[in-house]
Amino acid sequence: KAGVTQTPRYLIKTRGQQVTLSCSPISGHRSVSWYQQTPGQGLQFLFEYFSETQRNKGNFPGRFSGRQFSNSRSEMNVSTLELGDSALYLCASSLTGTHTEAFFGQGTRLTVV
């Protein structure tokens, strides 16, 4: 059974640009959650999608957005990049998003210069 796949693994962008990250969940998993990990703030929840609908959202500005497709693959987009957006972005998939184990991808390391 294939795991959670995130692409790309590494990304360097310039301030002001936008970026799109992709997450392919485990087959059969309908919930995809996104997290940001930084040395200062640790792991923080961005949002969760289930059956193409955003069900939950963390405390991040509107520059952070996402979507989910009918095959459960998810993308997150960050517009107008700031230096502080440099982080490891992780996605996690689970069957339902509640009371089920979460499986994480390897992450996308974003560097904003």
Next chain:
Amino acid sequence: KNEVEQSPQNLTAQEGEFITINCSYSVGISALHWLQQHPGGGIVSLFMLSSGKKKHGRLIATINIQEKHSSLHITASHPRDSAVYICAVSLNAGGTSYGKLTFGQGTILTVHP
């Protein structure tokens, strides 16, 4: 005060030692997760607990719901166990908990040969 607190923050051990990492939380939860993160970023789910005790190989996780406390034990530690161990909880908060994990700050474990 963080909703999830781990101790210790750093732990150094000699190969073969018995290791305990503690996690306390202050909110109602539906489940507690123990995660492992190696350098390079990927996170692996070790356990998901809502009560009692689970064992997998040399790893044992326990939870005491009344005391809001969980422990992760590693028996006969090995240098390959060196990683960051993260406690995370799924809040028992209805819609605002969908797909969302709330994390402790992590415990950096180093096992020397």
